[in-house]
Amino acid sequence: MAMSTSDSAIPVEEQAKLVESSKRLAAYQAVKDYLVPTYTRIGIGSGSTVVYVVEAIAALGPGVTSGMTFYPTGAQSEELIEAAGLTLQAINKLPTGQQLDVAFDGADEVDDDLNLIKGGGACLWQEKIVATAAKHFVCVADFRKLSPRLGTSWKKGIPIEVLPMAAPRVLDELKRMGSLNPRVRPGLPGKAGAIVTDNGMWIIDAPFAPLHLPKDSASGVQAGNEDNGVWQVDALADRLIKIPGVAEIGLFYGKNGLEVTAGAQKPVVAYFGMADGTVEKKLAA
Template sequence: MDFPKPVSDASLPTTSTSAATQLSAIESAKRAAAQLAVKEHFNPEALYIGIGSGSTIVYVVEAIQELKDPRIQNILFVPTGYQSRQVILKAGLKDLKFDSLPADILIDVAFDGADEIDEDLNCIKGGGACLYQEKLVATQAAKFICVADHRKLQPRLLTKWPTVPIEVEPLAVTTVISALKRLGSPAPFVREGHIQKAGPIKTDQDNFIVDAPFPILLLFADIEQAAKQGGKELKGQGEDGQWEVQALAKEIKAIEGVLSVGLFVGENGLQAKARGKIAGGQKPIAAYFGMADGSVAVRATQDDGTVVLRK
């Protein structure tokens, strides 16, 4: 089975020429988002910079190169996997494996993409099968910045992206899929490679990816709003198939055989720092979206912890 693609807008052109034009517009949107994210968050005096995976990150590295600051050659760039390491090396930058980071040292900032981002900056990641290393880098970064195009900007997770990616030890695939069904996923499946006879996709850790569909994920705000309105009670614990995003991430992670869950939730790096922790956070502090009209929208955490969208 091929990995399902995000649902596209019905209004998108269908002819080959128009499709090529649309693809070009998407790539331009990614580049615009990357340039603004680098402008606002890249520090040429940083010691360590995290570089994520996926097509959007190519434009992040491109934007860093375009600064032409000689201090960039002193920075060690920490990749989230094989593909991102190749991007770093091709750009003539110095790479550093995650396990070579000095103890108790945070990455100054990590740039990465996402498959979908909600109003609270929770993310789905793992469409490129690098979610475990992406989470390692994000949680060791003082600031995690997401860069994406407008298709990834959604009010709730699983609005258009179809599944939660989960990295699973191969021996545990059958039992993990059974456990996911008990949590309410109707048809979780092992992600196959592009050539089916080659078998399932393998991660850099030699694990499988299980893709689990669920209904649209709730935020705490949805539960609180339902309580205020006095209507049907929402708990977000799987009743009627409805899950609050953090609760679902916790339940999936607790399944034996699961290495990592492609839900990036909880604290961000600034919130961890405020609590005196030497750690980053799974959630980005800001996400940059290249829009169809050429502008860049930014969803960012404010000093009071609220998240706002600026255009």
């Protein structure tokens, strides 16, 4: 995901403009391809790229959007939906047995198999609820988020939402599993203590060595071995969610919406705005 020109050769302000432009390009293309005019229930995720997703949807005009209802993953996306004049509804109001037609959300990192790390903004639990409620989950990101393996460029760690009283024990277990200096995420500057999620939980960020994919087994590396801390994505996710005190994890893994009819955590497609002004589209296998 390196820029076509060396980062050091581009002024900081120009780098920032390039990143924002790439997010916008990816968002508009994703909406163009996957927001079918007949859809009525749309999930809206969190993060900086989603700002442009909502912008692209609103640009379609009320002739398209008036019959649509939008389900946010948190306070930020709720505000975006309302500010755009779109119809807002909470995900817990989605009738039993019904699904969202599509959900758009960003990611902190995306690997070759479209596994995701999410939760940099501490909304991972709501994001997973909305994504798994959708028939099709569409990921939108910029070129910096595209990696061969999770943990390659996103070094902050896998976000894990935990019960505060369980945090010390969870940290101990993560270290035994090979996590590299896991820690409770601090609150905002000037605010003492840990960051508190919308659910009253804490976030632990747990760095691991880059996570393997099934095809990596040919390399002879033992994945899922607590002694060397090398894990396959699915094996690590399964182990993390079983730790007592863990509410949810920021690994989106397993099946996609083409493989199962409900509950998919992985996107069916990911759009990346690239540094050269193009949009790269990665489809689920």
